[in-house]
Amino acid sequence: xxxxxxxGAFIKTYDVRGLVGSQLTDDVVAAIGAAFVDEIDGAGGDxxxxxxxxxxxxxxxxxxxxxxxxxxxxxxxxxxxxxxxxYFASGSLNAPAAMFTxxxxxxxxxxxxxxxxxxxxxxxxxxxxxxxxxxxxYLANGIVxxxxxxxxxxxxxLAEYAKYLRELVDLTGIRPLRVVVDAGNGMGGLTVPAVxxxxxxxxxLPIEVIPLYFELDGxxxxxxxxxxxxANLVDLQRAVVEHKADLGLAFDGDADRCFVIDENGDAMSxxxxxxxxxxxxxxxxxxxxxxxxxxxxxSRIVPETIxxxxxxxxxxxVGHSLIxxxxxxxxxVFGGEHSAHYYFRDFWGADNGMLAAMHLLAExxxxxxPLSELAARFTPYAASGELNSTVxxxxxxxxxxVSAYAAFDLDELDGLTVSGNTDGVFWWxxxxxxxxxxxxxxxxEAGETADMERIRDHVLSLIRTP
Numbered sequence: 221x222x223x224x225x226x227x228g229a230f231i232k233t234y235d236v237r238g239l240v241g242s243q244l245t246d247d248v249v250a251a252i253g254a255a256f257v258d259e260i261d262g263a264g265g266d267x268x269x270x271x272x273x274x275x276x277x278x279x280x281x282x283x284x285x286x287x288x289x290x291x292x293x294x295x296x297x298x299x300x301x302x303x304x305x306x307y308f309a310s311g312s313l314n315a316p317a318a319m320f321t322x323x324x325x326x327x328x329x330x331x332x333x334x335x336x337x338x339x340x341x342x343x344x345x346x347x348x349x350x351x352x353x354x355x356x357x358y359l360a361n362g363i364v365x366x367x368x369x370x371x372x373x374x375x376x377x378l379a380e381y382a383k384y385l386r387e388l389v390d391l392t393g394i395r396p397l398r399v400v401v402d403a404g405n406g407m408g409g410l411t412v413p414a415v416x417x418x419x420x421x422x423x424x425l426p427i428e429v430i431p432l433y434f435e436l437d438g439x440x441x442x443x444x445x446x447x448x449x450x451a452n453l454v455d456l457q458r459a460v461v462e463h464k465a466d467l468g469l470a471f472d473g474d475a476d477r478c479f480v481i482d483e484n485g486d487a488m489s490x491x492x493x494x495x496x497x498x499x500x501x502x503x504x505x506x507x508x509x510x511x512x513x514x515x516x517x518x519s520r521i522v523p524e525t526i527x528x529x530x531x532x533x534x535x536x537x538v539g540h541s542l543i544x545x546x547x548x549x550x551x552x553v554f555g556g557e558h559s560a561h562y563y564f565r566d567f568w569g570a571d572n573g574m575l576a577a578m579h580l581l582a583e584x585x586x587x588x589x590p591l592s593e594l595a596a597r598f599t600p601y602a603a604s605g606e607l608n609s610t611v612x613x614x615x616x617x618x619x620x621x622v623s624a625y626a627a628f629d630l631d632e633l634d635g636l637t638v639s640g641n642t643d644g645v646f647w648w649x650x651x652x653x654x655x656x657x658x659x660x661x662x663x664x665e666a667g668e669t670a671d672m673e674r675i676r677d678h679v680l681s682l683i684r685t686p
Contacts (some may be wrong), residue, residue: 224359227252230331231352233655234343234540237322237331240276244330246283247359252332253287253318254363255354259347260316260336263292263366268309270301271320272407272474274438276330280320284332289370290363297374300436302407302475304572307339308381311568314338321407321474324446327439339568340548343541378410382420388566389578391416391425394585400468400481402432402456404445408471409434415574427581430463432456445473448559450487457485467584467591469577477560478573480580482591491519492598494556497579498522501554501564502529513546513555513563515539516634517606517650517663521598522556537634538652544569558606558663602672604649604664609683611660614653618660620682621651635661645671649679 225248230238236252238244257263267288271277285295298309303319310317314337322329334342334351342348358364399416403409412434413419416427432455433442443452447470460468460481468481480488498512510531514522515538523533531553536546543555547569555563562576563569584591611617621636628640635652647666654661660683666672 227352227356231348234341235331235333237325237329239328240330244280246279248355249280249283250287251355251358251363252351253284254291254358255351256318256334257288257291257293258354259351262316265294266296266313266315267293268296268298268306268313268315268317270298270306270309270317272438273300273405273436274322274327274330277320277438280330284318284320285372287363289372290365292366292368292370294370295372297372298377299374300407300410301378302411303333304476304570304574305377305381305411307335307568307570307572308384309377310335310337310339311570312380312384319474323474324444324448324472326444339570341541341544346541378414379420382414382422385415385575385578386422388575389582391427391578391582391585394426394582395588396426396428397581397585398428398430398463398465400430400432400456400459400463400465402468402470403434403475404452404471404473405433405435405437405440405442406445406471406473407436407475409436411475411574430459430465432459447472447477447479453479453481453487456481461485471573476571476573478577479560480577482595484592486592488591488595489519489599489603490556490558490560491522492595493560493576493580494518494562495522495525495598496583496594497562497576498526498554498556499529500579500583502526502531505553511550511552513543513550513552515543515557516637517558518556519599519601519603519665520646520648521600525598535633540571601665601667602669604662604672604676607662607676607680608659609662609680610658611683612658614658614660617683617685618651620685621679624682642671647671647675649675651679651683
């Protein structure tokens, strides 16, 4: 009898993410589906299942459905979709959901993002560990079928998803814009024509979309669908300049993150996008006080902008489920992360890169200045970006940094954040260990480039000391 895989090796903090064949198999996925229904007490209720364009995704979705039905859940199969489209289905239908995707990971991977009803996230601390343990038991002993197995039906939600986003952000009155969109052969190739075009039967917008890699292809033949890596933005940057476009948008594989390129081919930082969207969402809010969430490594301009707009900035740790939990706890209208995840109260507290892009298009399209000017206004400080260092003894590196910066303000909300002021110029840096690799992640920001570079180089020398 073949050995069963260790589910703990690929059921991560916020989702399931593993290698197809060796870790994720139909049996494993079916067991997770059965365990999911048990955890959410879903027998007799609907369970939404969607999937991306990876070759393994349709088969895994069917295997998951078999586990769901065996334990009494009624499957609502929404087929090909983006992750935020699956959140829409979970929120609008008020039902738990499973989305098959490995986001930006290479083609050899797949995964599952699980939600409770209303698009509420599930992490190891809030149910994923229990699902892992139940699934392990089902793998060892078989899935016990209930007396009344669940039903199966198909439902297309793309048109309703597109209509809902159009209702949240009105783009009809903006000036004509030429926008290059790089879908990276991911799910943006399905959702962009529906939301920004007429593919879902909605009226045409004053937006000319120039498509790059809209063909759904889970082998990613052109480049990895990970816009966080600069190499994967090169084609978009070139196309924006060549087409004399107003801006460019790049989506990751499951299209829940969106990155922005200005008319010169330069990247607009996710912090700047978060600041722009925050102002718009604060203006729409009717209650007082208004709360907006930002994680601790977004640019200082984000909390400054939130406060200047009359709202309360809430600083949090880094992490998808953490942000969602804080959104729910505070009633925040919006949340932004440095990684281009953007969360909206009007979208059940879930993240939606398309919605963030629409807010940016609306703000940009109602004025006549180039995007580079708007980006510069919300990028007043010098930032290092995230720098990763492989470290064999992380506690020793951490101790060296604490010793060197003991005279400054230190906090440990998430890793170590040190902040100070040198000759009237502010600076801060954060060092966080990776959850999965022997890495330390460094982010530095300062009021002046020279100060940022000085702090960056010094902290890197402490991290990388043999």
